[in-house]
Amino acid sequence: MRVLLTSSGIRNGTIEDALVELLGKPIAECDALYIPTAIYPFPGGGGHVLRTMSGGSPARLADLGWKSLGLLELSVLPSIEEDAWVPTVRDADALLVGGGDPLFLANWMRRSGLTELLPTLRSEAVYVGVSAGSIAATSTFVETFVDPPRESDGPLKSEPVVFATPQGDVDRILVTGQGAGLVDFGVIPHFENPDHPDASLPNAELWAARIPAPTYAIDDDSAIKVVDGVAEVVSAGQWKLFQP
Template sequence: MKALLTSSGIKNSSIEKALVDLLGKPIAEADALIVPTAIYPFPGGPGMAYRALTGQGTSPLSGLGWKSLGILELTVLPNIEEEAWVPGVRAADALLFWGGDPLFLAEWMRRSGLTALLPSLRSEAVYVGVSAGSIAASATFVETYTEPPRDMEGRHVSFSTPEGDVDRLLVTGQGAGLVDFAVIPHLENPHHPDASLPNAEKWAAHIPAPTYAIDDETAIKVVDGVAEVVSEGQWKLFQPVTG
């Protein structure tokens, strides 16, 4: 499976070209499924999910002119037969993972069986991530929270406090392992003031893999495990700390 991991969707012509290259055909000839699951833990999540699904969100993804677009809601999948949803996933040209809470998304990817299914999908299929959707594609990731998050059983997830930051908690999570690097999105975005370059460097030090900090004009294109940066903006690669 190929991948296009973005901070904020298909924001410029370079990222759109990368998507078309990965699909191997125009977007208008491609079938996609969008996964809105990650957005629900946020206040106003249902409204934000609606805007994402209808192409009204700030991150261009569903409104790109797909041949067909379906909804893949991960939280319902454990309650229905695989025969009802797996064939649709296998047939899709692109799986579009919306942003939100990466811990929540990664957990439901596992619980739904999607994480286990991803490696068996067609090599031509494309995983397209936005923010949390990109974060959850990695094997190990970090995310900051203002309150200690809980797992599905209501237990607090372990966390640390980033150096010099008394308002944020740093949580390490386990993602799908689709790629062998991690992503920190929204670099230097004024609406994400904690995602500064100095903070990204501190967070990356907690990840045992190369970590790309990318802004909203940047994406990581992955084919056969080889990563390529596609950017009209700012990005930085941090190597894992050793020794």
């Protein structure tokens, strides 16, 4: 399976060109499935799903002109037969995995069986991650929380940290989680985005120090393309690689 990990979807022509290259054919000839699961722990998550599906989200993902677009909600999959959804996933050219809470997403990827299914998909299929969807594709990831995360989303390791923001130092809970292991590096999205001060350069260094693998911090105009295990950054913005 090929991989394209982004902070905020297909934000520019550089990232879109990388997606088309990975697909091996025009987007208009490809069938995609959108996985919105990560957004539901946030207020208004259902509305965000609707905006993404209808093209009203700033993170371009569903509105790229796909031949067909379906919705795959991971939290319902354990309650239905695999024959009802696995063939659809196997036939998809792209899995579009949206943003939100990476712990919640990674948990449902495991519980639904998607984590085990992903390595068996055809090599031409593309996993497209957005923010939490990118984080959850890694083996070990770190995310920041204001409140303690749900223990049901484990296995987890938590520690308190102090992050610097333009408004002053803030207390955070730095949580280490287990992802799907599609890639052998870490990802920190929204690098140097003023709306995401936890991902500023000094704070990203704190994140990366907890990840036992090379870690890419990417801004909203950058992405990481992975083919046959080889990672390449495609960027019209800024990014940084932290070594463990």
